Amino acid sequence: MKNKTGDRVSEKEIQKASDVHLLDYLQTKGEGLIQQGKYFRHAEHDSLVIRNDGKWFWNSRGEGGHGPISFARAFYNLSFQDAVRDVNQLSIDKTLTDDLKKASEQGFIYPKQYEADTQKHVRRYLVQERKIDPRLVDSLIKNGYLAEDQRKNCVFKWRDSKGDIVGADRQGTIRTSNGTFKQIAADSKEDGGFRVDVGTPNQIALFESPIDAISYYELFQLQNIRLQSMSGLKDRTANTAIKELIQECHARDERVEKVIFAVDNDEAGKGFAQRWKSLLTQADIHVPIHKDWNVDLQKRKEQQKKKEPVYEMER
Structure with missing residues (x-):
């Protein structure tokens, strides 16, 4: 996106973009994130850290900020106006930060409601891209160890000796220029x-x-x-x-x-x-x-x- 002379965004547009949580923005963009306690590390740039409160620090570059606008300017090299537009053009439903809030209040609760009705993206990714035997993939799904969420991620469920779900890994199935999304679900058993x-x-x-x-x-x-x-x-x-x-x-x-x-x-x-x-x-x-x-x-x-x-x- 290139700006024209006099390009402007309204205060309303700026406020709308500012209200989006950085973690939700990055998840919607498909960026790979690895959760480590109360912060996330970018899968491809391990010195890039995002906190649960929306602050980010790119230690190797000595940069930092708060929220998606400043992040988009630094990471995607966008102007202020284009950063605002990039955030606002996405359909963001706060899935990640809703999970974080719910988990922090109640301990780990597996978000069953976010599972998809299909496992086709998980099967395609694991069988075609990762070359895992389809019978093994189907067995993991059938026995409740593997599912697909609504963002087309693989969800590997952590089960304890009683069979209870105590955490989960989420692995993206769609590759971007920055790799695939990775995350440990909030409040998973440490x-x-x-x-x-x-x-x-x-x-x-x-x-x-x-x-x-x-x-x-x-x-x-x-x-x-x-x-x-x-x-x-x-x-x-x-x-x-x-x-x-x-x-x-x-x-x-x-x-x-x-x-x-x-x-x-x-x-x-x-x-x-x-x-x-x-x-x-x-x-x-x-x-x-x-x-x-x-x-x-x-x-x-x-x-x-x-x-x-x-x-x-x-x-």
């Missing part, structure tokens, strides 16, 4: 995460994301294992998850056979896994060949496709 039990678990594998967890399962098909996402590298989540499995195994007069750290193949992941291995006698480290387990899964399927025979039509 030491919780997405987890799925295969059989009766006597071992546990820890991952950085739900998609890595289910990709790992498809790659190795291990039995009697708990697949646990930490939604990052979180000592508290790892500690709680391991302790819970120890207690469950003890109640069955069994012991935990193995703790597998299957985090990303980067310096942060390697450091996290090595530190935990030094603390546990039954710990193993399983490193993906590429950056993470989903990339490994995609690469394997690419190789399998290349090996498929090509049949020529008889003439």
